[in-house]
Amino acid sequence: MPHECYGSIIVIAITDPYNLFLMNRIITGIVGVLFCLCQATGQEACYTSNYLQNIWQGSPEAARQAEAVKLFVDRQIAARQADLSWRGDGTAVITVPVVVHILYNTPNQNISDDRIYSQLKVLNDAFRRMAADTVNTPDRFKDRAADAEIEFRLATSDPNRRATTGIIHQYTPISLWEPDDKMKYSAQMGADAWDTDSYLNIWVCPLRRQLGYASFPGGDPVLDGIVLNTAVVGVTGKGDYNQGKTAVHEAGHWLGLRHIWGDDYCGDDGVDDTPQQANFTNGCPTGVRVSCGNSKDGGDMYMNYMDITTDPCTNLFTEGQKQRMRALFDPGGARYALLRSGALNPPLYQEIPVAEDAPTWLHPQLYPNPATAGVTLDLAYDPRWVGATLVVTNLQGVVVKKAVISNKIQVLDIRTLKPGLYLLNARRADGVSLKFKLVKI
């Protein structure tokens, strides 16, 4: 179960109420340790905080850029609040073009377009406050629940203005991914982002432990987008995160929203109308839960999409969250360029590029064998073989031929070899090796 191991130890830590700063430091340390424990034992609901922390600690410039985006949003919100005549940001419904990169290794990881359609519907229902479960928003919070007036639509034009369904199915030799952004690079067997000024890129791949994570606005364009664990994409009906709400949560991050507890004990999420809250919420509680003296404000808003409660539990964004997300689309905002995207325009070229088929074989093939003139080494299942050195030895261990693998389908000329039995070896930089017996006749 995600995070189950946190709760009790944090209660012990907050019994020292005298030095908030010290307490925060202690708790941060404890949470850090517990994150490791939890990671060792279960799944993490959302990896975004760790992900961003890593980026910002590694790059002061990235941290400054994120802060600049936050200040921009703060200024836009303040200006709106000061302007008594302000009646909206003038952009009715904002439409975000989406491309989904499904990275699969096994056939069951290659989820259907229908799953993606169900995911888009969940996103739109949540951001437009049209989901059936909005009736579960408690009365005490109903007046601040908002239709964010943001919609997500699969792209109709790719970056080359060719027709697209907005869903790319791509075979990869990688069967399990870490939250380290490698899925965002074709050179790392993932898929390069489509122009992030024009598309929200969503990578769907099996993550080892995390349900998903997102970049924040204003970050490196190459990395901009959302990564979702294949298991929680769309309406699956399986497990606690079974209704596609992980994507809603991560889209909130992608639009600059922080976790409802501000990623700190009684932290600040930067939103005026979300109650201060001690921590994330496990499972799906009911009733009023009070923390950080928030009883006057309605108690914890654990049914907010930006908590990590289970999917059946979450049902609202607030007006304050809506304003922060939408301010990014103001002129000068980090998501402003998306309003000019051509991704939803009719394509110039109608034919949709055919997806490359997954290789039939998921291991190296050598044929024909026995052979007379040439043999083909088929490595199409894994392009990481390109660059490795192929060594052919005779039975006495003498190297009779060497070649660098330059192609996924490598042809080897063996006309100069004497008839007999040979061993063919290759080893990749990551240690994976292959071995074949080859008969020359």
Ligand SMILES: [Zn+2]
């Ligand atoms: Zn999150």
